[in-house]
Amino acid sequence: MSWILSLLLALLGVNDAESESGCTPTPEPGTTTCQVDEVGVRSSTPKAEGRSSGPAPSSPQISNGF
Amino acid sequence: MDHDALLARILRAVDVTAYQTPTASAPADQREALDEIGRDIRRGHGDPAVLRARIEALEAAGRIDRVRALSALGVLAASPQVADHALALRLAGEQELAAYELDRSQGGGRLSADLASVERHRGVAFFLAGQIEAALDHFIRALEHERTPENTGNVLATMLRLGELEEAETILARIRRAQPSPFVLALEHAIDTDPDLAALRSPEAS
Numbered sequence: 001m002s003w004i005l006s007l008l009l010a011l012l013g014v015n016d017a018e019s020e021s022g023c024t025p026t027p028e029p030g031t032t033t034c035q036v037d038e039v040g041v042r043s044s045t046p047k048a049e050g051r052s053s054g055p056a057p058s059s060p061q062i063s064n065g066f
Numbered sequence: 067m068d069h070d071a072l073l074a075r076i077l078r079a080v081d082v083t084a085y086q087t088p089t090a091s092a093p094a095d096q097r098e099a100l101d102e103i104g105r106d107i108r109r110g111h112g113d114p115a116v117l118r119a120r121i122e123a124l125e126a127a128g129r130i131d132r133v134r135a136l137s138a139l140g141v142l143a144a145s146p147q148v149a150d151h152a153l154a155l156r157l158a159g160e161q162e163l164a165a166y167e168l169d170r171s172q173g174g175g176r177l178s179a180d181l182a183s184v185e186r187h188r189g190v191a192f193f194l195a196g197q198i199e200a201a202l203d204h205f206i207r208a209l210e211h212e213r214t215p216e217n218t219g220n221v222l223a224t225m226l227r228l229g230e231l232e233e234a235e236t237i238l239a240r241i242r243r244a245q246p247s248p249f250v251l252a253l254e255h256a257i258d259t260d261p262d263l264a265a266l267r268s269p270e271a272s
Contacts, residue, residue, distance in 0.1 A: 005233040008221060009240055011209050062201075062223055062262065063216045064144060064190040065088040066100045066137045066183060 085110075086260075087141055088216060091179050092134060099129040103138050110147040117142055133168055133180055136161035140187045144194060154191040158184050182212035189220060198227050215252035223262035231265055238266055 087104035089097040103124070106117055118139060125135035140157035143150045165180035189204035202224040209217040218241065225234040238257075242250055257263040 005236060007206065008209070008233075008237050011206070012213065012218065012237070012241060012245065062190050062193050062220055063086040063088060063186075063256070063260075064141050065086070065090065065186060065216050066092045066104065066134060066141060 085145055090216065091183060091212060091214060092137075093131075093176065096130045096134050099124050100134060100138060104141070107142050107145050107147070110145070114142060114148050131168065132164045133161055133183075136164055137183055137187065140191075144187065144191050149194070151191040151195040155188060158187045158191070161187070178211045182208045182214075182217060185211060186217065186220065189224070193224060193227075198224060202228065215249055215256060218253055219256040219260065219263060222257075222266065223260065226262060226265050234266060 085108050087107055089100045089104060092100050103117070103121055106112065106120075121130075121135055121138045121142070124130045124138075125132065130138070136157050140154045140161060142148055143157055144154040162181065162184045165177060165184060168174075168180070169177040185204045185208035189201045189208060192198075192204060193201035202221065205217065205220040205224055209221055222234045222238065225231075225237075238253075241253060245253075257266050
């Protein structure tokens, strides 16, 4: 689970995701293993390191409330 | 016919009408004036200098305070019509100082919402400048200050822009279960209408 996800779930006042989703960190940095519907397990894909900023979006849909 | 120029005009019109400027987080007694300004900014018509003068006139008339005037000037600076992101960031800094001064002089318990507005404006300026990770940082700060559907939607849209679909879906699922109904309904509306959140729409809705 990424730190962003943990932070956002905490900010939104919802329950800890790892305890409910069944996801647990693996020894490999940046990866987790999650139970999926009691059928099997999947490993999350590690995030690419050093994400670069993308190009300016062509259609600004972000909300800029006063 | 210059098809490239025509396409550019169409895209510009689409971009301008897509620029959202809600007033729900502003003080209730100032929303009417801000709605007028927001409508004009979204239309993208007219001289930005005239709009700036109108904002300053509204402040001089006491219809909006200094914090809201700086917010409106920042929203105008970041709008597709002006697209001066550096100016928008400078105005956000001035708005932040004004928010602290207003809180010290008058109190009122609005500081957190006003600081959320500042961080939202910073996030939008970075987002529109193509600095998406910096935008996410500021949108998260906005959410820390004020837990609203608008701030949540901005975070989700930015995560999608960064390719964090799985995390965004997890957050959305948790919100649907845990947040009060009005919060969820407002967020669902944003997802249904905002193309940046389209990846989070349920299959039956798309």
